[in-house]
Amino acid sequence: MSEDTSLKTTPLTGLWQSMGGRMVPFAGYLMPVQFPEGVMKEHVWTRESCGLFDVSHMGPAFLALKNTSLKGDAAHAAIAALVETILPCDVAGLAPGQLRYTTLPNASGGVLDDLFVGRPKADADQGTLYFVVNAGCKEQDFAIIAEACAGKATLTRADDRALIAVQGPKGVDAIGNVGDGPKRLGFMEFATVKGPYGEVVVSRSGYTGEDGFEVLIAADKAEAFVRTLLATAHVKAIGLGARDSLRLEAGLCLYGHDLDETTSPIEAGLAWTIQKVRRERGDFPGAARILKELSEKPSRKRVGLLPKDKAPAREGAEIRNLAGEKVGMVTSGGYGPSVGGPIAMGYVDAAFAAVGTELDLIVRDQPRRWVVAPLPFVPHNYHRKG
DSSP: OOOOTTSBOOTTHHHHHHTTOEEEEETTEEEEEEOTTOHHHHHHHHHHSEEEEEOTTSEEEEEEESOTTOOHHHHHHHHHHHHTTTOOSOSTTOOTTBEEEEEEEOTTSOEEEEEEEEOOSSGGGTTEEEEEEOGGGHHHHHHHHHHHTTTTEEEEEOTTSEEEEEESTTHHHHGGGGOSGGGGOOTTBEEEEEETTEEEEEESOOSSSSSEEEEEEOHHHHHHHHHHHHTSTTEEEOOHHHHHHHHHHTTOOOBTTTBOTTOOTTTTTOGGGSOHHHHHHOOSTTHHHHHHHHHHOOSEEEEEEEESSOOOOOTTOEEEOTTSOEEEEEEEEEEETTTTEEEEEEEEEGGGOSTTOEEEEEETTEEEEEEEEOSOSSOOOOOOOO
């Protein structure tokens, strides 16, 4: 492959190349799509053991109040008030150490990006928020956040560090390499941990449907950390190909495919990301459309799809009802190794969104019978306290 010198690299690019990773352009970065064992084996390994992913192309950042006289809950309330002008989730109600998944809506109720926002646990860090946004949207997202907080808070990007995802049922054993603290985290909690690799930010989260962690670590410590994990018998490097099949089986949206500027969070099945207090206030971008769809139901919905004859379907395939009328479009499709066959997600008119509804997907100009299926395709295995 002739590498495009305009592509950005991560602190681990050289390691992946030395390991035989097949490198491809992705969101402006040179990233490993798979390793010599291939996507299928990488997918299954992650479900059964522990996969390690380089997600350093993502956009981590910290937002901090300029007014340092505010402390504790008052500091958090002040910074939450700033970002709640652009986010529809309850940032003010975050507990110390809690992460929330949310969307960044535009004025018409479409989704500009989906992201994580978190409140640090330590008292000394109140008045700060931790963000992780999508790679292809980070320039736009950071500009929106900075504008909303202009003069009142400072955004510090951390995408010069490495972000490592450790996913799978044995990930909790692997994460002990950064200290004991991360093992005590519940799903969607995060903490700053000091250990053998310096100060790292660890969240119990991920994009596979499995229990797992994401570790934000200094660039010069990343390779040593990764090599230590890969030296254990239950951890293997996994590429973006398996990351995509894992998230599809887990029924998770991919921005630019299952979410975009025309799609609302309600159509996408993400109403749960807008907490009651924000619905009552309705003071976020796109609230008119989003609240209307909450009360009156959206005209289309994101659904899972399974074939009746094992014929695969890809993004862009037209969805028709049994009368031959177009009622939707596939937005993600592929093979689900854990399911044992093709799977897909797409948007269909609400009248055809009920589980069990039979539809035709147009594959190579031929109608193939599929059926609306519940999401996720495989159960989530997140670690919840208690």
